[in-house]
């Protein structure tokens with residue numbers, strides 16, 4: 001079998017994200033087809049229901065928002081039929097001009113990471129997205145194959161740093177050898193890979209909108225900071241000020257707030273979903289001004 005190629009067919013992800021946010025606003029909408037949402041939309045909890053849910057999300061959001069973030073788990077739970085729906089989402093979003101960040105949180109030893117990179121970040125792969133979330137729990141260096149493939153193909157990675165869940169600090173606030181917080185080490189590793197890149201590097205971090213003031217210095221990252229936690233997890237646009245400070249005004253794409261249920265819960269009316277997304281964009285723009 002010929003492995004997917006890694007030719008640099010597009011501009012770097014950081015530049016494409018900055019342009020998308022400038023054109024469409026600073027919001028990523030997560031597509032998380034929870035079974036409860038399928039039921040609320042009067043859809044069956046089957047691969048067919050998943051396909052219909054995804055089609056409505058695409059229709060409502062892909063022409064409007066900068067980035068869509070499908071949560072891989074909700075597609076994987078339907079097996080190959082669910083993965084086929086995810087593949088179609090990737091094609092549909094691209095056609096409508098939205099970037100796709102696949103939330104798969106992959107992380108493994110380097111040799112296996114190479115295969116994940118081929119799956120999610122290489123040209124020609126049916127599951128290739130514009131960027132993918134990755135976990136640094138096996139050491140930041142284990143992610144290098146994903147970073148290399150992303151940079152070679154104009155794609156990006158978002159590395160978990162300060163996650164939005166309440167359990168995150170037990171690991172992420174721990175002090176590593178030398179006294180730096182684990183999350184600070186991750187931020188510094190991302191900064192090293194983004195150094196000097198304009199307008200924005202392609203190695204992003206996940207920093208929850210819920211985390212408050214952690215003392216982690218994000219000022220040198222020079223890559224996009226994905227901020228989950230708005231809406232269902234309790235954070236509001238105002239919370240972004242405490243978490244990100246000056247990074248909020250560092251330029252388009254520097255902070256990318258994301259929300260899923262807050263927008264999806266307005267469905268199944270495409271108009272209502274679009275309005276919910278635009279309300280979020282307005283609220284976020286107000287704190288970034």
Ligand SMILES: O=c1ccn([C@@H]2O[C@H](COP(=O)(O)O)[C@@H](O)[C@H]2O)c(=O)[nH]1
Pocket residue numbers: 030032071103162163164165206208228229230231232233258259260261262
């Ligand atoms: O730290 C993290 C990293 C990822 N997520 C994911 O984002 C969405 C959040 O959904 P909401 O409905 O807006 O709560 C979900 O897919 C998570 O897996 C996160 O929440 N926190």
